[in-house]
Amino acid sequence: MEKQIFRNFTKKLAAKLLPARDPDGHKGDFGRVSITGGSVGFTGAPVLAAYGAARSGSGLVFLGVPEPIYPIVAGHCLEVMPSPLPAARGKISKDAFFPILERLNGCDAGLLGPGLGRSQDLSKLMSKILEETETPLVIDADGLYAIKDRRELLQKRAERGLLTILTPHEGEFRYLSGDLAPGREAAALDFAKEYGCILVLKGPETVTALPDGSCYVNTTGNNGMAKGGSGDVLGGMILGLLGQLVASKRSAEADTDKAQFSKAGISEAGGITALAVYLHGLAGDIACKELGEYGMLPSDLAARIPAAILEVQKNQSQHF
Ligand SMILES: NC(=O)C1=CN([C@@H]2O[C@H](COP(=O)(O)OP(=O)(O)OC[C@H]3O[C@@H](n4cnc5c(N)ncnc54)[C@H](O)[C@@H]3O)[C@@H](O)[C@H]2O)[C@@H](O)CC1
Numbered sequence: 001m002e003k004q005i006f007r008n009f010t011k012k013l014a015a016k017l018l019p020a021r022d023p024d025g026h027k028g029d030f031g032r033v034s035i036t037g038g039s040v041g042f043t044g045a046p047v048l049a050a051y052g053a054a055r056s057g058s059g060l061v062f063l064g065v066p067e068p069i070y071p072i073v074a075g076h077c078l079e080v081m082p083s084p085l086p087a088a089r090g091k092i093s094k095d096a097f098f099p100i101l102e103r104l105n106g107c108d109a110g111l112l113g114p115g116l117g118r119s120q121d122l123s124k125l126m127s128k129i130l131e132e133t134e135t136p137l138v139i140d141a142d143g144l145y146a147i148k149d150r151r152e153l154l155q156k157r158a159e160r161g162l163l164t165i166l167t168p169h170e171g172e173f174r175y176l177s178g179d180l181a182p183g184r185e186a187a188a189l190d191f192a193k194e195y196g197c198i199l200v201l202k203g204p205e206t207v208t209a210l211p212d213g214s215c216y217v218n219t220t221g222n223n224g225m226a227k228g229g230s231g232d233v234l235g236g237m238i239l240g241l242l243g244q245l246v247a248s249k250r251s252a253e254a255d256t257d258k259a260q261f262s263k264a265g266i267s268e269a270g271g272i273t274a275l276a277v278y279l280h281g282l283a284g285d286i287a288c289k290e291l292g293e294y295g296m297l298p299s300d301l302a303a304r305i306p307a308a309i310l311e312v313q314k315n316q317s318q319h320f
């Protein structure tokens, strides 16, 4: 009988899953991560994602955006390292394939999609990247739209032992052909099993489903987060924590192939993903207490990720 665990994610579990930080660690030990996104009109999404990753403990965060928005994005980046990518009509163009691939291949994890925009060329470009890179990937927002008709690429990555995490809200889940009729948990699990990916179905009580049939149901968050940009912060947080997981495996076993995710590895990645969802909601709850659900912004949430992590760390010292 397959596993079907509907576990409410608690602070105690968060404390257990929060990755330990080596006191002697350097930035390379805490994950190099890459974000690809942005377009004219969507300049905030990639920056919010980048700060979601940076505030979650990433050692190095790279951000690739189309050349026309590069000066705006760079003006919002201090710790994050932005670079301009070839563009056409305000969006990343197909000529960006090699620079994106090269950057991804040098990283522990990549995020594709925040503010990317939509076009046939972008769908082809994203599909080619999914086929070519072995780096673990988080796909969000317009990245999901880009691959909606090429979902077999997810199964192919899974067959090669490559990790892919998808983060749709219910609207995005529907156009990925997800069927919500059986209920959110069952729907997320069906999709994760069919495509061999980790599926984060966002909303109140976000569900993180794993292909092995287990899933986590989140317990944090509030309606002050129902504002454009909150999801972008979450994509970055998942990326940041995933990068740390991959980097820790890389340093623990010198000969580990970062591309291969065993069953145990996927289970760990699922735990880290659910942890990111929990911390994202907790940061939102802290922002809500201070600012209220009307006025709090996704950038306020991103600024409170450190407070959320500290609250979980306090629980670590109480229980372990
Ligand atoms: N500051 C920024 O630069 C922002 C950029 N954003 C970017 O805008 C692009 C479009 O993203 P959107 O999510 O707005 O795409 P859409 O608004 O096109 O959403 C896709 C579909 O889902 C429906 N939908 C939206 N949210 C839903 C929910 N929570 N539950 C059920 N159905 C829902 C919509 O009605 C639509 O049919 C993305 O690339 C995203 O990253 C947004 O995140 C907003 C902020």
Ligand SMILES: Nc1ncnc2c1ncn2[C@@H]1O[C@H](COP(=O)(O)OP(=O)(O)O)[C@@H](O)[C@H]1O
Residues within 6 Å of the ligand: 141, 168, 169, 202, 203, 204, 205, 206, 220, 221, 222, 223, 224, 225, 226, 227, 228, 229, 230, 231, 232, 234, 280
């Ligand atoms: N009412 C709510 N309660 C708890 N969390 C919410 C609520 N509304 C939205 N969220 C969270 O906020 C985020 C919204 O992401 P998303 O729908 O992708 O929007 P966007 O990409 O525009 O930021 C998700 O993580 C979701 O779980």
